[in-house]
Amino acid sequence: MTDYSLTTSPSLKRRHAKETRFKWYGRTAILIAISFLVFMFSAIIFRGMGAFQQTKIGLEVTFTAQVIDAAGTRDPQVLAQANYKPILTAALAKTFPNVTSRNDKKRLYKLLSSGAVFEMGKQISSNPSLIGTTQTIWLPASSEVDLFMKGKIDASLDESLRRLSDQDIAYIETLQKNGLIKKKFNTAFFTKGDSREPEMAGILGAALGSFFSLLVCFAIAFPLGIMTAVYLEEYARKSKLTDLIEININNLAAVPSIVFGLLGLSIFLGVFHIPRSTPLVGGMVLALMTLPTIIIAARASLRSVPYTIREAAYGLGASKTQATFHHVVPLAMPGMLTGTILGMAQALGETAPLLMIGMVAFIVDIPHGVTDAATSLPVQIFLWADSPEKGFVERTSAAIIVLLAFLVLMNLLAVFLRRKLERRW
Amino acid sequence: MGQPVDLKLRHARRSTKIKELAIQSLLIASSLVAILTTIGIVASLAFEAFRFFQKIPLTDFLFGLEWSPQTAIREDQVGSSGAFGVIPLLTGTLLISFIAMLVATPLGLLSAVYLAEYAKPKTRAIVKPLLELLAGIPTVVYGFFAALVVAPIIRATGSGMGFEISSESALAAGLVMGIMLVPFISSLSDDVINAVPQALRDASLGMGATPAETITKVVLPAATPGIMGSLLLAISRAIGETMIVVMAAGLAAKLSLNPLEAVTTMTVQIVTLLTGDQEFDSAKTLAAFAIALFLFILTLCLNVIALKIVDKYKKQYD
Secondary structure (H helix, E strand, O other): OOOOOHHHOHHHHHHHHHHHHHHHHHHHHHHHHHHHHHHHHHHHHHHHHHHHEEEEEEEEEEOOHHHHHOOOOOOHHHHHHOOOHHHHHHHHHHHOOOOOOHHHHHHHHHOEOOOHHHHHHHHHHHOHHHOOOEEEEEEEEOHHHHHHHOOOOOOOOOHHHOOOOHHHHHHHHHHHHOOOEEEEEOHHHHHOOOOOOHHHOOOHHHHHHHHHHHHHHHHHHHHHHHHHHHHHHHHOOOOHHHHHHHHHHHHHOOOOHHHHHHHHHHHHHOOOOOOOOOHHHHHHHHHHHHHHHHHHHHHHHHHOOOHHHHHHHHHOOOOHHHHHHHHHHHHHHHHHHHHHHHHHHHHHOOOHHHHHOOOOOOOOOOOOOOOOOOOOHHHHHHHHHHOOOOHHHHHHHHHHHHHHHHHHHHHHHHHHHHHHHOOOO | OOOOHHHHHHHHHHHHHHHHHHHHHHHHHHHHHHHHHHHHHHHHHHHHHHHHHHHOOHHHHHHOOOEEOOOOOOOOOOOOOOEEOOHHHHHHHHHHHHHHHHHHHHHHHHHHHHHHHHOOHHHHHHHHHHHHHHHHOOHHHHHHHHHHHHHHHHHHHHHHOOOOOOOOOHHHHHHHHHHHHHHHHHHHHHHHHHOOOHHHHHHHHHOOOOHHHHHHHHHHHHHHHHHHHHHHHHHHHHHHOOHHHHHHOOOOOOOOOOOOOOOOOHHHHHHHHHOOOOOOOOHHHHHHHHHHHHHHHHHHHHHHHHHHHHHHHHHHHO
């Protein structure tokens, strides 16, 4: 007799094994995607955390009045631009009394960042009473010293293969013994603009550039997006025109972002002559890009407001406009805002179109308005990633961490708005 | 004394009407911005591309096998008129997109199937946003990661196996882009799979098929058009993607299908031609617009087809 019992049928066993395998394919796919995410985040965080600290060298500096401000004007301009190099060399000579040869002195001076003199100028001009006194101040070390202190230069390598000589390392060790070299919180990274020197480079300029661009983007895209959505959902009857508008919106959402950059280049810059490299033109391009996202979200939000709200308004004698703008739009607002924030987050991460309109220049000054030349956070990341200086690797990663932090904040805000304010009908 | 009530009312009504009309026209005007943007894109690209084609014949552009956009600095210079054949750029773009789709298609589809058919609501609530996070990360971050981490790993693995892999390779850019595309495929396919009527599944399960058999033999075939649509949209993304390839794929325009070599893409060339010093009106600058027009038409076709397929499919089960 043939055994038909299910448990022993070889073909069923095979089919069940297939079932289990199939499930595992799905799990594996998800696992691969998510572990890539984790791997990427941890690689970037691991590389970037170092940039939040900067090696500083403590020097006992005598601010000789003759050198800084011989005329005694105490004019902040003069104080900021005075020649601080002799003062620094004197301070270094005091710390290293045994170093006498000119070459060694030069070498010693190179341990400090080339921005150290500007740092001193800034301190003195903001506090002129320091002139004539002797203070211990902490000045940024050069990028190579910084990398060495963070363990990123291998001292066991042959001298010719590393950027610091044995002599340099000996100096650093002396400083370490005297407690005059320390890693401190890197305030420059958050308060300065771009620089050719990694140790002096900061993201404030780029962050403000992003901020101003988003401001312009919001000011244009939010009203336009909502008005379009209101028109399509509340006013327009289905017609050829509305069909055309809808097709356009759907297609614009899928146009490569770089094409928007070319639109900005030839129309905004070429025809309207809006100043190049400014957050104004950047924001306009980003606005056109985020418009579809905002319109689609706003329409969904308007659609979710029940028709009874409109009927109640009409019943009380409200006109179409009154019903729409006094009742429907306010009720749909949380959903519209959520969509707008998500669109803004997308705009914040956008790089390619901004490259086309010249926001990719090397800009040291921190922008003060929408018409000052600026870069943006992602463009700054791109510029630093391209830089050959090794010190920029960790700064690029740190800038990415900051960018991602902003994106997370915006997304959390959107989630919060959705949870707290959105009504379920 | 005063106006009759009737007249007052009529007056008020008329002013309301004017206000309504004004608001309505404002709304229409803002809706037209979307159309204006499209017109602006097409007009600006076409205008500059037209000027380009006055200098370089269209056939040289479309069928040329060589790309080296060096133009002469002096009029009488020899041998530097530049070659503007788009084919090497197209093969580079398609090669990278192909690698990306090779990664993204299985990962995206299998994730979508698992999430739609097997995952418990709780798992779904955690995994879906995590996958969508991949779509929210700026592409410049992917580019940095591809150039700094993935490319050296590939290179080290390659030299361990005896391959010579350049530091910028189509493989690195394609792999990372593939991961970026996973959420585009998985969320759209997830929607599509969910839209397959439960009755089809019940019938198949009732006939004794296992869930896996039901999925592969009933659900997926039924969802195929929608899935194709999502794949087409992903391809269009891959073709238009800029930052990952700018940072990880390289600049050398070689007519090569070797994924271990550095290849260049259309978007990379647009960026290189238009950043840095540019003389306006030179064929070099205008070439960027011609490539962009080509890119725009290519992605537009893909999108239109994809949206049509998805739309038609949606109606099928409504």
